[in-house]
Amino acid sequence: MFKNLKWKLILLLFIVSTITLITGFAAALSISSRPPKEISNTETEKPKSEELDQNYYNILVLGDSLAKGTGDEKGLGFSGYFSDYWKTKTSKEIKINNLAINGDVSSGLLSVVQEPQTLADIKGSSIIFISIGGNEISRLKNMDITSSTTKIKDIEDTYLTNLKSIFNIIRTNNPSSMVIFIGLYNPFGKELTSDKVSILNGWNYQSEQLVSLDSNALFIPTYDLFKYNTQSYLAADDFHPNSTGYEAISNRIVEALKNYK
Amino acid sequence: MLLVLVKNEVNKILSRRKMLLITVIMLILVSLFAYGQNYQYKNTLNKYLKTTTESGDVAWQELQKQQIQDLKNRLNRPDISESSKVSINIQIQQNQYYLDNNINPINPSAAKFSVKLMEQSISVLLPLLIILLAGDSVCGEFSAKTIKVLLTRAVPRWKVLLSKYIALLILFSIVILEMAALSILISGLLFNNWGFYEPVATGFNSVSGTLDVSNVIKVTELQYLILVYSLGWFVSIVVGTISFMVSVLVRNTATSIGIMMATLVGGGFLRLFLADWPAIKYFFAINLNLPQYLTGSYTPISGMSLIFSTLVLLTWGIGAFIVSFVVFTKQDVLV
Numbered sequence: 162m163f164k165n166l167k168w169k170l171i172l173l174l175f176i177v178s179t180i181t182l183i184t185g186f187a188a189a190l191s192i193s194s195r196p197p198k199e200i201s202n203t204e205t206e207k208p209k210s211e212e213l214d215q216n217y218y219n220i221l222v223l224g225d226s227l228a229k230g231t232g233d234e235k236g237l238g239f240s241g242y243f244s245d246y247w248k249t250k251t252s253k254e255i256k257i258n259n260l261a262i263n264g265d266v267s268s269g270l271l272s273v274v275q276e277p278q279t280l281a282d283i284k285g286s287s288i289i290f291i292s293i294g295g296n297e298i299s300r301l302k303n304m305d306i307t308s309s310t311t312k313i314k315d316i317e318d319t320y321l322t323n324l325k326s327i328f329n330i331i332r333t334n335n336p337s338s339m340v341i342f343i344g345l346y347n348p349f350g351k352e353l354t355s356d357k358v359s360i361l362n363g364w365n366y367q368s369e370q371l372v373s374l375d376s377n378a379l380f381i382p383t384y385d386l387f388k389y390n391t392q393s394y395l396a397a398d399d400f401h402p403n404s405t406g407y408e409a410i411s412n413r414i415v416e417a418l419k420n421y422k
Numbered sequence: 423m424l425l426v427l428v429k430n431e432v433n434k435i436l437s438r439r440k441m442l443l444i445t446v447i448m449l450i451l452v453s454l455f456a457y458g459q460n461y462q463y464k465n466t467l468n469k470y471l472k473t474t475t476e477s478g479d480v481a482w483q484e485l486q487k488q489q490i491q492d493l494k495n496r497l498n499r500p501d502i503s504e505s506s507k508v509s510i511n512i513q514i515q516q517n518q519y520y521l522d523n524n525i526n527p528i529n530p531s532a533a534k535f536s537v538k539l540m541e542q543s544i545s546v547l548l549p550l551l552i553i554l555l556a557g558d559s560v561c562g563e564f565s566a567k568t569i570k571v572l573l574t575r576a577v578p579r580w581k582v583l584l585s586k587y588i589a590l591l592i593l594f595s596i597v598i599l600e601m602a603a604l605s606i607l608i609s610g611l612l613f614n615n616w617g618f619y620e621p622v623a624t625g626f627n628s629v630s631g632t633l634d635v636s637n638v639i640k641v642t643e644l645q646y647l648i649l650v651y652s653l654g655w656f657v658s659i660v661v662g663t664i665s666f667m668v669s670v671l672v673r674n675t676a677t678s679i680g681i682m683m684a685t686l687v688g689g690g691f692l693r694l695f696l697a698d699w700p701a702i703k704y705f706f707a708i709n710l711n712l713p714q715y716l717t718g719s720y721t722p723i724s725g726m727s728l729i730f731s732t733l734v735l736l737t738w739g740i741g742a743f744i745v746s747f748v749v750f751t752k753q754d755v756l757v
Contacts, residue, residue, distance in 0.1 A: 168429055168432070168433075171432060171592060171596065172592070174595070174596055174599060175591075175592040175595050175596065178595040178596070178598065178599045178655075179595050181648060181652070182595065182598065182648075182651065182652040182655040182656075183652070184648075184652070185648040185649050185651065185652030185653075185655075186652040186653065186655070186656050188645075188648075188649055188652075189649045189650075189652060189653055189712075189716060189728065190728060190729065190732065192624060192639065192649070192716065193715050193716060193727065193728040193729070211483070229495070259491070260491065262491070262494055262495055262498055263495045263498055263499070264495075264498040264499070265498065269498075278487075
């Protein structure tokens with residue numbers, strides 16, 4: 162009797178599951194074999210962008226690995242240390258949106274700020290950090306200057322035009338936010354010959370000039386900060402700052418913004 | 423008459439306690455995977471949000487954005503190969519699609535876990551369980567010397583073989599059912615989130631490095647679960663039929679199971695070493711991973727689609743079925 166019941170149960174389970182699974186299999190086949198629709202349909206649909214929650218004090222970080230915080234053992238980056246301090250300045254909770262991309266150059270950043278989601282983030286942020294240009298100029302170390310002065314000039318020109326466009330996009334979307342631009346330091350120490358150092362300084366000067374055209378933007382120099390501190394401020398890769406280095410950059414920003422707002 | 427034979431065969435398999443063994447294996451593995459999944463999820467949360475909330479209320483959009491950003495970062499690394507670039511790009515687009523359409527792919531649920539379990543086990547683990555069941559179907563009778571008793575009854579040989587085959591089909595279905603039930607129950611209790619009615623996107627199509635989302639439809643997790651498990655069921659039947667054929671061809675259970683395992687594991691290696699050789703896509707073990715076509719993951723061998731793989735598997739299955747019956751009815755049985 163019991164054996165018969167078990168057999169009937171097994172048969173029942175078999176029949177039910179087989180019917181379900183055959184239906185499922187047919188459905189799977191039909192889903193994946195439909196011919197592709199016209200692509201134009203999907204392209205006209207703009208990806209939705211989400212607005213930032215204004216119950217937070219939003220900080221946006223744009224740019225390269227330095228902005229990302231690469232090299233920091235604690236994973237905070239200068240924006241992390243900065244927000245630790247800035248907590249005392251605002252009643253809202255601070256929220257950092259880090260859109261930085263390791264290895265990015267100015268043209269890459271330009272395409273990032275043109276994305277609808279970034280634009281929404283720009284609109285809703287009170288402070289915007291930018292660090293860019295380091296990956297363009299790091300090629301300098303191995304360049305033969307005498308033969309490629311024009312090439313460096315070209316790189317610098319495109320960089321400055323890109324930076325100008327980036328500022329324009331930020332300002333058309335958010336005229337009031339504080340934009341903080343992090344200058345470049347020399348991670349190579351004495352390996353960088355003096356003529357190349359002067360190119361680096363010229364680059365920084367051009368960036369600073371551009372930033373100073375904006376009334377609510379700040380250029381934070383880091384060249385002097387790192388000059389005699391590379392031993393203790395750089396991470397194991399001898400290129401990115403370590404946590405002490407990031408903290409030093411953050412302290413400098415904090416100092417500059419002491420009486421802001 | 424046939425039904426009585428089938429019943430007899432089912433009882434024979436059940437009396438060998440193989441279903442019990444399979445159940446225990448599944449129970450252990452599912453528990454381990456579910457625990458691992460939960461652990462991994464907590465880790466991801468820690469990594470990205472640096473906070474863990476007690477409730478299931480997690481800002482998954484933030485996580486998703488961070489993951490897209492991380493993938494973009496990986497794309498920019500100089501040491502990355504072209505093919506992984508393509509697959510990362512597809513992942514980015516897929517994540518973006520989830521984000522844009524407000525579909526939460528991160529929070530674990532019983533339905534999601536069960537789908538993942540089948541997706542992961544369909545090409546090796548599930549076939550192994552099936553081989554365990556089917557591998558000694560006929561040759562076990564030789565090993566145990568019971569084949570004489572079986573064949574001297576007044577039943578045509580094909581009927582004997584067919585009853586064995588149908589008995590296996592019944593048990594395959596029950597294995598799939600059991601796998602679904604076990605994984606849903608265990609993960610559901612662990613995650614405390616069933617998620618059967620959450621939406622999930624399927625029908626992604628990766629065409630030459632970009633993701634074609636024009637065919638994507640939204641279904642519930644429950645529907646998707648049935649889709650994926652039915653693919654697993656189809657794979658079980660094909661692998662089971664081939665294993666059945668091998669058990670007809672050889673006279674020894676260990677050889678039969680060994681041959682099947684070698685083909686199965688060897689198939690994985692073929693995929694690694696011979697991805698450029700177009701003929702390998704006609705080998706059955708290469709085509710077992712059917713759910714990948716639903717999720718649109720990148721397939722390293724071009725020209726493969728769900729229809730293609732289904733046809734290849736079907737051909738192998740029918741071929742194996744015919745060979746088994748021809749050989750079994752014609753061969754001399756000397757015991």
